[in-house]
Amino acid sequence: MDASGNPIVEEITQEEESLLKGIRRCLLEVPVVTGATDRDVIAELERLRQEMIHAKGEDRGSILQQYDQQYALLQQLRKGRSEETIDPDSPYFAHIRLVEGERTRDLFLGRTTRLDQGLRILDWRNAPIARIFYRYTEGDEYTEEMGGRIFEGVVGARRTVSIAQGKLNRIEATQGVMIRQKDDSWQLEAKRRPRLLGVAEGALVSGTVESGRLGGGGGRVRADKHLPDIAALIDPDQFALISGPDSGLVVLRGGAGSGKTTVALHRVAWLAFQDPKRFRPSRIAVVVWGKALRTYISRVLPSLGVSGVEVVTWPDLSQDLFRRVFSFLPKDRAVNTPEVVTRIKLHAATPAILKAWVEQNPAGNNVRTALDDAFRIFGDPRWLGAELADRAPGAFTEDELKKVADWTQVQERRLMNWVEGEREDGAELDEEDEALLLRLYQLRVGPLKRRGRPVAFAHLVVDEVQDLAPLEVAVLLDLSDKHGCVTLAGDTRQHVLEDTGFDAWDDLLDGLDGSGVELSNLEIGYRSTARITAFAHRVLGPLAEGEPPRVATADGEPVELFEFTDHGAAVAFLGEALHGLSVEEPLASVAVIARHGGLASLYFQGLQRADVPRLRRVVDGEFAFEPGIEVTEVSEVKGLEFDYVVLVEVSAACYPESDHSRRLMHVAATRARHQLWLTVVGSRSPLLSGE
Numbered sequence: 001m002d003a004s005g006n007p008i009v010e011e012i013t014q015e016e017e018s019l020l021k022g023i024r025r026c027l028l029e030v031p032v033v034t035g036a037t038d039r040d041v042i043a044e045l046e047r048l049r050q051e052m053i054h055a056k057g058e059d060r061g062s063i064l065q066q067y068d069q070q071y072a073l074l075q076q077l078r079k080g081r082s083e084e085t086i087d088p089d090s091p092y093f094a095h096i097r098l099v100e101g102e103r104t105r106d107l108f109l110g111r112t113t114r115l116d117q118g119l120r121i122l123d124w125r126n127a128p129i130a131r132i133f134y135r136y137t138e139g140d141e142y143t144e145e146m147g148g149r150i151f152e153g154v155v156g157a158r159r160t161v162s163i164a165q166g167k168l169n170r171i172e173a174t175q176g177v178m179i180r181q182k183d184d185s186w187q188l189e190a191k192r193r194p195r196l197l198g199v200a201e202g203a204l205v206s207g208t209v210e211s212g213r214l215g216g217g218g219g220r221v222r223a224d225k226h227l228p229d230i231a232a233l234i235d236p237d238q239f240a241l242i243s244g245p246d247s248g249l250v251v252l253r254g255g256a257g258s259g260k261t262t263v264a265l266h267r268v269a270w271l272a273f274q275d276p277k278r279f280r281p282s283r284i285a286v287v288v289w290g291k292a293l294r295t296y297i298s299r300v301l302p303s304l305g306v307s308g309v310e311v312v313t314w315p316d317l318s319q320d321l322f323r324r325v326f327s328f329l330p331k332d333r334a335v336n337t338p339e340v341v342t343r344i345k346l347h348a349a350t351p352a353i354l355k356a357w358v359e360q361n362p363a364g365n366n367v368r369t370a371l372d373d374a375f376r377i378f379g380d381p382r383w384l385g386a387e388l389a390d391r392a393p394g395a396f397t398e399d400e401l402k403k404v405a406d407w408t409q410v411q412e413r414r415l416m417n418w419v420e421g422e423r424e425d426g427a428e429l430d431e432e433d434e435a436l437l438l439r440l441y442q443l444r445v446g447p448l449k450r451r452g453r454p455v456a457f458a459h460l461v462v463d464e465v466q467d468l469a470p471l472e473v474a475v476l477l478d479l480s481d482k483h484g485c486v487t488l489a490g491d492t493r494q495h496v497l498e499d500t501g502f503d504a505w506d507d508l509l510d511g512l513d514g515s516g517v518e519l520s521n522l523e524i525g526y527r528s529t530a531r532i533t534a535f536a537h538r539v540l541g542p543l544a545e546g547e548p549p550r551v552a553t554a555d556g557e558p559v560e561l562f563e564f565t566d567h568g569a570a571v572a573f574l575g576e577a578l579h580g581l582s583v584e585e586p587l588a589s590v591a592v593i594a595r596h597g598g599l600a601s602l603y604f605q606g607l608q609r610a611d612v613p614r615l616r617r618v619v620d621g622e623f624a625f626e627p628g629i630e631v632t633e634v635s636e637v638k639g640l641e642f643d644y645v646v647l648v649e650v651s652a653a654c655y656p657e658s659d660h661s662r663r664l665m666h667v668a669a670t671r672a673r674h675q676l677w678l679t680v681v682g683s684r685s686p687l688l689s690g691e
Contacts, residue, residue: 006188008175013168013186016095016161019106020168023119027088030117086114089166092121096133100153109133111305123273133158134239138174204535204678204688205558214577214644214675215584234259234266235524242267246275246459247483253491255549256536256670257527260489261639264461265297267487269304271459281308283458287476288313289467291621293639297463299625314468318475321448321455322434325367325441330418334428340400341407344378345432349391351439351474353377356387358443370440371415374433379408435472442478456481464639465490525549527641528669529556532676536669539687540662559669561650561678561688570679571603574646575610578629581644582613590629591642593668595654597633603648604631634664637671645672648679655685662687 086092092108106120109130113123124130128146136142138158144151162170171178177189234242241263244250250267252260268286271279286301286309288294298311344350357377363369377384381401388396396404411430418427438448447454460480465473465488473488480486525533533551537544564570574592581588592607594600597619604617607629614628618636630642647668655661665687669676678688 009178009186009188012159012171012173012175013178016159016171017168019095019108020091020161020163020166023091023108023121024088024166026117026119027086027091027114031085086110086112086121090163092163093160094124094133095157095159095161096129097156097158098129098132098153099156100151104156131239134234135236205560206563213580214590214646214677215581215588234263238263238266238522242270246271246279247485249477249484250487252487252489252522254522255491255525255533256667257525257533257641258522258549259524259526260491260522261293261297261463263522264463264487264489265300265304268301268309268459268461269306271485272306279458281306282310283456283481284460285310285312285457285479286461286463287317288639289464290636290638292618292623292636293463293621295621295623296625296640314472314476318434318438318472321438321450324450325448326371326437328419329371329415329429330427332426332428333431337430337432338403338407340396341378341404341430342432344396344400344404345430345436346469346471347392347395348470349388349395350436350471352391353384353387354436354439354471355443357383358440363444365445367441367445370437370444373440373444374436375408375412379405379412381405432469432471435469435475438475439471439478442475448475448479455479458483459485459487461487461489463489467638525551525553527553527673528676529553529672529674531556531559532669532672535559535676536666539665539669541687543659543662557675559676559678561680561684563684564679564681567602567649567681568606570648570681571606571610574603574648574679575607575612578607578612579610582629585643587627588643589627590644590646591637591640591671592629592631592646592648593637593671594631594633594648595664599649599654600631600633607631634668638667640671641673642671643673644675644677645669646677646679650678650680650685650688652683652685655687657686661685 092110094109096107096109098105098107107129108121109124109127110121111123112121113127114121122129124133128144131144131146132142132155136155136158138155140155142151142153142155157173159171159173161168161172167180169180179187179189181187238259241250241252244267252263254260265286268284272281272284284306286297288297288311291313294311294313301307301309301311354373354377357373361373361376363372381398381404384404385396385398385401388401411428414425414427415429417423417425442448447456449455457480460476462468462473462476467490468476477484477486528536528551530551530553533549533553537549562570562573564573578590581590592600592603594603601617604615607615612629616624616628616630618630618632621636623630623632623636623640645668647665650665655665665685
């Protein structure tokens with residue numbers, strides 16, 4: 001509705017614009033003082049380091065003492081100055097007014113603190129006052145202890161704002177959401193609350209090429225396609241997880257778009273700010289499933305004030321650690337490993353079985369013993385069968401365990417010949433053996449090492465954990481230091497790998513001796529519209545857990561299915577729609593997602609011929625994270641989001657009736673923020689039969 005003439009809206013918008021104008025004027029006229037330089041101290045540290053290298057043994061103690069003193073001085077200098085400055089063009093994201101008796105204070109939350117010259121901008125990560133913003137709503141009475149004092153009052157105003165290039169564009173208040181229009185007038189929209197969806201709202205609509213229109217995000221789309229700065233949107237439950245204890249295992253589970261990755265990364269920023277010595281970026285690692293998410297997170301963390309964190313995919317980390325410890329083993333991996341061998345090595349019971357073997361069989365604590373353990377465990381069907389009878393009854397037959405033993409014995413003979421220098425047999429390891437042997441090394445020998453030092457992260461984040469095997473998770477957990485500060489984030493409904501041995505959280509935690517770990521559920525979806533969320537929930541069918549999720553989003557456009565007689569017609573239709581979208585919404589990001597790479601290439605080449613602008617074919621996770629149209633396959637988009645998604649060829653051939661197909665379609669659909677289209681040539685997928 002038009003906000004003109006609405007006295008409340010006029011009062012709020014005029015007030016917020018006036019406050020922003022005053023803050024910007026102060027920031028521009030009085031630049032922040034950055035504090036003392038640390039250049040000389042760093043130079044002295046380098047001089048002492050070089051001197052220590054060449055010093056005699058009796059002199060090193062004195063030099064080390066001087067080094068420690070200089071290092072302490074460096075830390076003090078850095079702590080005493082602001083590492084970040086406030087951007088006058090986007091100085092804060094929230095405004096809160098506190099009324100305490102006769103005293104009224106207007107405070108603003110941003111990414112760093114500035115309290116001089118009348119400014120009251122506070123770092124959301126560090127300011128105790130931030131607790132009031134996240135825990136209370138406008139009109140609430142509050143009582144909080146801060147700095148040894150009790151503060152009582154009323155929240156007079158609580159608003160989140162969007163400021164870009166020094167201009168106020170959006171205000172979210174109790175009274176509604178105020179959005180600036182192109183003519184600088186303000187439009188008032190009702191503020192939507194999270195709610196349960198009705199099943200009918202997820203119904204699939206049959207679209208027609210005449211009526212189909214992709215777009216409508218308008219001012220909602222962002223030019224920056226990285227993880228948005230959602231500190232202003234963090235709800236009380238998420239804030240409690242972010243600011244929770246700095247030791248132990250935190251498990252974040254929730255549906256697509258519920259903020260798992262966001263909460264995990266803000267937790268990294270929170271810990272690094274609260275205790276910068278213990279949680280130095282160099283002592284923090286974020287382990288992800290794929291390259292695209294690695295790139296995504298590597299660019300997000302610096303925007304949260306944390307640079308230098310190791311962001312790595314599990315395959316890269318595993319390979320690096322394995323080559324350091326088992327450098328004498330072949331690099332080749334078997335491509336014909338029997339299915340039952342893969343299944344047993346990925347099974348949730350395997351971590352506990354390895355631990356039981358090492359405890360029952362004392363031996364030399366060295367790398368060769370760890371290798372020998374693997375042969376003994378999987379080469380003895382009687383012992384392995386007895387262990388499985390207790391931990392996973394009925395999971396494997398006697399014949400299957402015999403096949404595992406036979407394969408293991410052949411593998412052992414070839415590997416031993418390789419180690420002795422006889423290379424004719426072409427020795428290979430199974431893909432799963434890297435994690436298996438790394439875990440046995442941890443159990444038998446001790447911590448894994450890099451550059452001669454044990455790997456002991458102060459904080460470890462494992463994102464999309466459902467696509468890692470329990471054995472791989474066990475290896476990762478042992479890479480944390482004595483405090484065991486680890487964050488696991490995932491959703492069992494979003495598998496993109498067909499079998500990792502991880503189907504339920506309880507199975508994973510039981511296998512890792514994770515009793516007593518409290519699972520934290522993120523229950524509100526913030527990414528996709530209500531209709532997209534409901535559609536994706538229905539696609540899961542029997543895999544759906546409980547009722548449809550609550551969402552904090554608008555209903556949005558219907559989810560539409562367009563049926564064609566051939567791919568050429570589908571490409572022509574999409575080409576025209578994408579042309580129109582690129583003109584109307586040049587900042588929009590679009591993903592055209594196919595089930596397989598060959599189909600993705602077919603559509604990319606067709607859209608190229610249609611001269612669709614800013615078109616990119618994405619393989620191996622090389623997303624641009626900028627406006628445009630990216631054509632890729634389902635396996636590449638895990639953990640990402642786009643303004644618009646077109647899921648092509650939703651046919652019975654590409655998405656047959658299977659749990660794996662359900663998860664893949666669910667993942668692809670929930671990448672969309674504003675609108676989801678589906679196309680099909682031939683017969684529809686049976687997963688859509690209920691629509």
